[in-house]
Amino acid sequence: MKVKFLKSAPSIKEAIEPNFTEIALLGRSNVGKSSFLNSFTNQKIAKVSSTPGKTKLINFFEIEDDGKKYVLVDLPGFGYAKVSKSMVKDWGKNLDEFLKNRFNIKLFIHLRDARHPDLEIDNNVDEYLKSFMRKDQQLLTIFTKIDKLKQSELAKLKQKYPDALFVSNLKKRGIKEVREKISEILWGKNENNKA
Ligand SMILES: Nc1nc2c(ncn2[C@@H]2O[C@H](COP(=O)(O)OP(=O)(O)OP(=O)(O)O)[C@@H](O)[C@H]2O)c(=O)[nH]1
Ligand SMILES: [Mg+2]
Structure with a gap:
């Protein structure tokens, strides 16, 4: 897998041209979005921090996997702890329009913290996405930080x-399954899709 950083945009008005299939990566601040990007690509492309709300920019990464290209759009983390009824309010109108109108987004990845699986704000995000x-x-829902759970949990x-995936960025668990799932969603089932 080859990864190329394309752009950090302060607002969606400065998004790159929609030339490739895109994956939009969403998650609450501190859920481990930057860490996930690093473990998924097996490169240190995103800054990990212990202060929530670090990633304020919209980052575009070009991924080349098995000769196929797509773009990963890393969106700013939303409402740390705060529960917002309206994602429009939380993210701003431009991001809302982007998510709704960007024709080349084929997959929304929603990262959720395995320790807090039923937060209202995450349920709202799913509802919001499904509405359009x-x-x-x-x-695709991916739970992070599974190293913090007991086996039984x-x-x-x-x-x-049952349809979600489960990862630990710390222990690098579940990453292969994510790669396989993404390539299946983007390009279909393929006998040659070896991770
Ligand atoms: N135990 C554990 N910690 C994790 C995991 N993924 C991330 N973390 C930790 O969670 C904290 C936040 O990680 P980030 O990757 O910066 O989270 P983020 O969602 O990008 O956060 P913001 O950009 O600040 O919104 C850091 O202290 C990470 O080390 C994981 O799978 N397991
Ligand atoms: Mg981040």
């Missing part, structure tokens, strides 16, 4: 969210 998602788009979470 097109037929050619998918939503993880088993329960998997039972509750």
Whole structure:
């Protein structure tokens, strides 16, 4: 997998041209979005921090995997602790328009903290995305920080969210499954899709 940093945009008005299939990465501040980017790409491309709300910019990364290119859009983390009814209010109108109108987004990845699986703000985000998602788009939930759970807690979470994936950026667990799932969603099932 080759990764190229393309751009940090302070606002969505400065987004890159929509020339490739895109994945939009969403998650609450501190959920481990930057860490996930690093473990997913196996490169130190994003800054990890213990202060929530670090990533304020919209970062565009070009990924080349098995000869196929796509763009990963790393969106600013939303409402740390704060519960917001309206994502428009939380993120601003421009980001809302971007998510709704960007035709080349094929996949929304929603990162959730395995220790806090049922936060209202995360449920709101799912509801929000589903309210406008097109037929050619998918939503993938990935729980982070599973190293913080006991085996039994993880088993329960998997039972509750059978379609989700589960990772530890710290222990590099579940990353291969994420790569396989993404390539299946973007390019379809393929016998040659070896991770
Ligand atoms: N135990 C554990 N800690 C993690 C994991 N992923 C991230 N962290 C920690 O969680 C904190 C936040 O990680 P970041 O990757 O910076 O989170 P972020 O979502 O990018 O945060 P902001 O950009 O500030 O919104 C850091 O202290 C990370 O080391 C994980 O899988 N397991
Ligand atoms: Mg970050």
